[in-house]
Amino acid sequence: MPILVSVNPANGISVPSRVSSPVIDIADLYKTYASGLRRRKVHALRGVDLQVSRGEALGILGPNGAGKTTLLKVLLGIVHPTSGSARLFGQPAGDPKARRRLGYLPENHRFPTYLTARQTLDVYGRLSDLSDEARRERIPRLLEDVGLASWEDTRVGQFSKGMMQRLGLAQALLSQPEVVILDEPTDGVDPVGRRDIRDRLRALKQTGTTVVINSHLLSEIELVCDRVLIMHKGRIIRSGTVDELARQGSGWRVEVDRLDPLFEPERWSASLEETGRAIVVEDGLPETLNALIDHLREEQVQIMGIERHRASLEAGFIDLITSQEDAS
Amino acid sequence: MTTLSGSLLLTFRELWAMRLTQAMLVIASLAWLLLSFALNMDVVEGSLAAVRIFGFDTTPTDGVFNEDTGEWMSQALSLDKFMIGINTFVFGAAYFLGTLLGLFATMPLINGFLEYGRIDLLLSKPLSRPRLLAGHLVGVWLTVLVLSSYLVGGVWLSLSFKTGVWMPMFLMAIPIITVMFAVMYAVILSVSIITRSSGLGLVITYGLIFFSIVLASHNQIVPVLSNTNAAIFMAFYHVLPNFIEVVGVQAQLVEGTVVTSWYPFISSLLFGFVTYGIGFFWFSRRDF
Numbered sequence: 001m002p003i004l005v006s007v008n009p010a011n012g013i014s015v016p017s018r019v020s021s022p023v024i025d026i027a028d029l030y031k032t033y034a035s036g037l038r039r040r041k042v043h044a045l046r047g048v049d050l051q052v053s054r055g056e057a058l059g060i061l062g063p064n065g066a067g068k069t070t071l072l073k074v075l076l077g078i079v080h081p082t083s084g085s086a087r088l089f090g091q092p093a094g095d096p097k098a099r100r101r102l103g104y105l106p107e108n109h110r111f112p113t114y115l116t117a118r119q120t121l122d123v124y125g126r127l128s129d130l131s132d133e134a135r136r137e138r139i140p141r142l143l144e145d146v147g148l149a150s151w152e153d154t155r156v157g158q159f160s161k162g163m164m165q166r167l168g169l170a171q172a173l174l175s176q177p178e179v180v181i182l183d184e185p186t187d188g189v190d191p192v193g194r195r196d197i198r199d200r201l202r203a204l205k206q207t208g209t210t211v212v213i214n215s216h217l218l219s220e221i222e223l224v225c226d227r228v229l230i231m232h233k234g235r236i237i238r239s240g241t242v243d244e245l246a247r248q249g250s251g252w253r254v255e256v257d258r259l260d261p262l263f264e265p266e267r268w269s270a271s272l273e274e275t276g277r278a279i280v281v282e283d284g285l286p287e288t289l290n291a292l293i294d295h296l297r298e299e300q301v302q303i304m305g306i307e308r309h310r311a312s313l314e315a316g317f318i319d320l321i322t323s324q325e326d327a328s
Numbered sequence: 329m330t331t332l333s334g335s336l337l338l339t340f341r342e343l344w345a346m347r348l349t350q351a352m353l354v355i356a357s358l359a360w361l362l363l364s365f366a367l368n369m370d371v372v373e374g375s376l377a378a379v380r381i382f383g384f385d386t387t388p389t390d391g392v393f394n395e396d397t398g399e400w401m402s403q404a405l406s407l408d409k410f411m412i413g414i415n416t417f418v419f420g421a422a423y424f425l426g427t428l429l430g431l432f433a434t435m436p437l438i439n440g441f442l443e444y445g446r447i448d449l450l451l452s453k454p455l456s457r458p459r460l461l462a463g464h465l466v467g468v469w470l471t472v473l474v475l476s477s478y479l480v481g482g483v484w485l486s487l488s489f490k491t492g493v494w495m496p497m498f499l500m501a502i503p504i505i506t507v508m509f510a511v512m513y514a515v516i517l518s519v520s521i522i523t524r525s526s527g528l529g530l531v532i533t534y535g536l537i538f539f540s541i542v543l544a545s546h547n548q549i550v551p552v553l554s555n556t557n558a559a560i561f562m563a564f565y566h567v568l569p570n571f572i573e574v575v576g577v578q579a580q581l582v583e584g585t586v587v588t589s590w591y592p593f594i595s596s597l598l599f600g601f602v603t604y605g606i607g608f609f610w611f612s613r614r615d616f
Binding site: 008033073076078079080094097099100102104106107108109110111112114117119123124126127128129130131171268 | 331333334335337338341342345440443444445446448449450451452453455456459504536613615616
């Protein structure tokens with residue numbers, strides 16, 4: 001098979017790849033659960049299409065029950081799809097061979113409490129088919145990397161939530177996977193720990209590892225991911241780069257030295273900041289901005305600065321989900 | 329092979345962490361230490377003339393009247409019968425208590441194996457579901473095999489050295505205990521996989537064990553039933569495990585008599601195969 005070089009558009013890094021096809025390829029995927037005595041149907045996934053390229057960092061966002069975890073579980077073969085296809089490295093999801101090149105950190109993972117950190121990694125290393133030599137070499141290094149070196153002989157039962165997350169991350173990276181799937185990786189981790197995990201994920205990206213993160217912490221996704229997809233009620237309702245998604249509903253912020261008390265911001269679909277020295281033009285259209293500037297100049301108002309007023313990813317996410325809820 | 333060793337290691341460590349496994353080892357050690365050091369026997373011409381436990385004489389007091397001398401004489405026990413009695417007692421204790429306690433002890437093991445956050449992590453590893461389940465099962469079976477070998481083998485060696493009477497068929501208790509435990513474990517495991525409730529699995533397994541007491545009396549019960557009820561009863565007899573009747577098989581083996589019927593053991597074994605088949609099928613198909 002020819003070795004190709006793909007360039008990650010987000011960071012410009014060249015990544016050697018053996019195949020040009022996406023590492024994750026999901027087409028028209030449906031998953032319906034039947035629950036209760038009446039076998040009430042719950043549609044967790046409704047026609048999901050997704051391709052993830054090698055070296056890409058993808059963030060999955062969505063409210064509770066959006067289908068994020070189900071999507072990841074189908075990919076890992078933990079949940080069987082109702083219809084459609086999910087492929088990992090070109091092989092059907094659920095094929096153990098495909099999972100050899102994959103690391104996974106589940107949400108609320110549980111390790112046996114009687115094992116020490118080192119024993120835990122040793123057992124899960126064996127389950128990942130790692131040789132004795134590889135385990136001997138990698139386990140101390142990974143424990144060092146995630147800040148658990150001094151706790152290696154402590155039983156996991158005594159670990160805090162944050163320490164468990166770090167150990168879970170070490171476990172996911174043990175087999176030096178090409179794809180890492182993390183479900184809420186910073187859940188319960190303190191701010192310093194979150195930064196460490198973020199740095200670790202960024203470093204992974206640099207090495208060309210494909211990273212898929214499912215998180216409620218939008219700031220995490222914003223800081224790590226190249227691409228974000230937003231799920232709602234089993235569907236992908238928006239997909240794009242962080243910038244593209246954050247720009248939804250963005251506008252301009254015009255800073256001025258003073259304002260006429262009779263200034264009517266509504267004429268320009270704008271609002272005033274509390275200081276009274278800045279106008280936020282909501283619609284983001286250049287024509288509106290130029291009309292406002294013309295008006296301000298006529299009124300002899302000094303313009304101190306103009307900048308794009310970009311909503312955060314969180315604001316964009318909330319707007320989108322709210323509009324979806326309203327529509328339904 | 330490394331993946332299977334990981335699955336085995338996880339099960340062994342889990343079983344070892346459960347105090348009951350260690351307690352069973354201690355009880356087994358006490359049993360054969362007791363027989364080795366606390367039991368003293370006087371063997372005279374192949375018969376047991378006296379038995380002392382912790383120095384106290386426990387020789388049977390009932391005797392036979394010698395008409396020639398007109399005196400009561402103490403009755404010497406047959407050594408073989410004594411050995412059969414001890415062996416049967418040890419087998420019975422290991423078989424019933426071992427199985428009932430062992431099944432109870434495995435409840436948290438199954439819970440842990442199927443728990444969310446744990447099972448998804450195991451399923452994300454590069455080994456197939458049947459292989460993962462097989463690793464778990466082999467770990468449990470091997471542990472039971474080791475425990476029963478330790479108890480039965482220890483008792484057998486201790487008694488045989490003491491008396492000079494070697495009854496190798498007593499060792500058949502080891503595979504019988506292990507296999508019958510495996511058969512009953514099939515029930516608790518499969519029910520737990522299907523319902524995700526190991527508690528329900530345990531109740532059903534215990535229910536089957538107690539129902540096998542009724543099934544063992546089929547010769548007395550069937551004649552008093554109507555044809556339909558008798559057919560239903562016999563269907564249960566053939567389909568469900570005959571846990572109690574297997575005791576008779578072991579007893580005949582130890583006594584050195586011909587085993588009249590292996591059917592209870594074989595039908596139980598078949599039940600185990602089918603139940604494991606259902607468990608494996610469900611484990612492979614279900615979502616976690």
